Amino acid sequence: MRKNIVYLILILLFSCPLCLFNGIESANCVNGQNMPAGCIDRTDFPDLYLSNPQLQGEAVWMVQARLKELGYDILPTGAYNQASSDTVRLFQLANDLEDNGVVSRQVWEKLMYSETGETCLSKKDEDSPRGRLLIEIDVATRKLRLFEDDKVIKEYPVAVGKSKTPSPLGEWKVAQKSLNWGNGFGTRWMGLNVPWGIYGIHGTNKPGSIGSYASHGCIRMFNRDVEDLYPLVPAGTRVRIVENGKIFPENLEPVPLKKNASGQRVVYVQSRLKELGIEFDRADGRYGNMTELAVKYFQAWHNLEPSGEMDEESYRAMGMIK
Numbered sequence: 001m002r003k004n005i006v007y008l009i010l011i012l013l014f015s016c017p018l019c020l021f022n023g024i025e026s027a028n029c030v031n032g033q034n035m036p037a038g039c040i041d042r043t044d045f046p047d048l049y050l051s052n053p054q055l056q057g058e059a060v061w062m063v064q065a066r067l068k069e070l071g072y073d074i075l076p077t078g079a080y081n082q083a084s085s086d087t088v089r090l091f092q093l094a095n096d097l098e099d100n101g102v103v104s105r106q107v108w109e110k111l112m113y114s115e116t117g118e119t120c121l122s123k124k125d126e127d128s129p130r131g132r133l134l135i136e137i138d139v140a141t142r143k144l145r146l147f148e149d150d151k152v153i154k155e156y157p158v159a160v161g162k163s164k165t166p167s168p169l170g171e172w173k174v175a176q177k178s179l180n181w182g183n184g185f186g187t188r189w190m191g192l193n194v195p196w197g198i199y200g201i202h203g204t205n206k207p208g209s210i211g212s213y214a215s216h217g218c219i220r221m222f223n224r225d226v227e228d229l230y231p232l233v234p235a236g237t238r239v240r241i242v243e244n245g246k247i248f249p250e251n252l253e254p255v256p257l258k259k260n261a262s263g264q265r266v267v268y269v270q271s272r273l274k275e276l277g278i279e280f281d282r283a284d285g286r287y288g289n290m291t292e293l294a295v296k297y298f299q300a301w302h303n304l305e306p307s308g309e310m311d312e313e314s315y316r317a318m319g320m321i322k
Contacts, residue, residue, distance in 0.1 A: 043165070043197040043217045048080050048088075048103035055080040058184045058216070062198070063103055065181035066111055067091060076182065112191055112198060113176050133232075135174075135201070135239040137219055139167050142211050144201070144219065146229065154229060158201075159209045159220035167217050168194045169247045170267040171282035172239045174201075177230070188226040192239055195262040195285050201239070202226060238282075247271035247283055252320050257310040261287040269310055272318050273298060 040046050040057040048055055048063060056079045064076035067087050074087045085101035092099040095110050103111075131149035139160040146154035161167035176191040186203015203223040204210070210222055219241075221229070243249070248268035255265055262285050270283035273294050280290040292308040300306040302317045315321045 041216050043199055045105040045108045045197060047105075048084075050080065050082065050085050050101065059198075060084070061183050062181065062185065063088070063111065065183075065185065066178065069178055069181070070111075078183065108198065113193075133234075133237045135233065135237060137167070137201075137239070137241045138243065138245065139169070139213075139241065140244045142213075144221065144229075146232065154232070156221055156225040156229065157211045159204070159212050159214040161215050161217040162213050165216040167215070167219060167241055168192075168197070168199055168264060168267070168285070169241050169243060170194070170264075170271070170285055171247075172199075172241070172284065173282075174233055174235050174237045174239060177233075177235060186221075186223045186226060188223075188230045190226075190230065190233060193284070196264070201229075248320065252315070254310075254312045254315040254321050257287055259287055259289070259292045259308065266291070268320070269295070269318075272320055276318065 038051065038053045038055050040048065040055050040059040042059060046059050048060060058078070060080045061076050061078040063080075064074055064078075064084060064087075067074050068076060070091070072087050072090065074083060088103055088107065089099040089101045091097075091111065092101075092107065097107060097110065132147075134147040135144060136147065137144045137158060137160070142158055142160055144156045144158045145152050172192040172194055174190045175193040176189075178189040178191070180187055181189055181202070182205075184205055185200075186205060189200050189202045191198070191200040197217065199217050199219075201219040201221065203226040204220040206214070206220070207222055209215070209220060214220065241247075248271050252265075252268060257266060257269060264285065266287045267283050267285045269287075270280075270285075270291055273280065273291075274283060276298065278294045278298055280294040295310060295314065296306040296308040298304075298318065299308075299314060304313060304317060312321070
């Protein structure tokens with residue numbers, strides 16, 4: 001009997017070592033290729049809630065660090081414990097949300113893009129760019145470049161998303177800036193307004209990953225580099241993420257799209273419309289009024305039914321499929 005218990009403990013330790021402890025010191029729950037049950041490192045607004053074993057991972061750490069930044073009394077541990085749930089409930093009450101202690105997409109969006117008043121880290125005016133700013137990240141070269149009036153003024157190596165969790169191609173904006181989240185987020189965070197998940201440019205506690213495809217979609221930088229970039233980039237700065245200079249792939253499976261859709265495929269369509277000379281707004285993954293109008297214009301121009309919806313015939317006319 002005693003031998004069987006020992007075997008059971010050993011199996012649990014080796015199959016999911018982090019899940020047996022409440023006092024987790026790191027939000028990093030991916031070791032090699034194995035992800036223990038309850039590890040939440042996704043960026044697609046994952047639901048976080050009390051469970052046994054406790055949910056853990058970078059998504060949990062992000063919520064805890066953000067709540068702490070907003071002034072709540074919470075210690076980031078990377079484990080979604082009772083204290084985390086209670087603090088989330090306080091945040092929900094303060095923001096007229098249902099106080100159930102569950103981090104839903106609605107909570108994520110309110111949490112990540114509420115203002116913090118953080119303005120203390122900025123270089124002197126004479127050191128700061130004054131022209132039009134653009135951050136461009138090419139996932140093929142793993143390079144981030146900062147442009148001022150179309151001139152490169154900074155360039156840094158970065159890590160980008162793995163093949164299973166790619167970085168979001170498109171035209172975004174810096175929507176939120178934060179300091180010293182720690183753990184996998186390093187010393188600085190600049191969140192992007194991607195509509196289908198939580199993505200940002202941030203530091204890292206894994207400097208060896210820089211220059212590779214290593215993240216869950218975010219853009220990782222050396223802490224020294226992100227600290228250099230951070231004060232130069234105000235909220236609202238444009239961010240363009242490309243692959244070999246382009247925002248849509250050569251081989252694309254046509255998927256029907258219409259108004260109110262969102263996602264990476266919407267970005268591809270928007271980017272192609274812009275390449276064809278139909279300017280409407282940014283390729284931001286949101287199929288809104290302007291995108292619908294641009295599709296209608298293209299369809300009418302090519303003697304297609306001007307439905308404003310993307311079908312296989314429209315993809316083919318745009319040269320996105322053969």
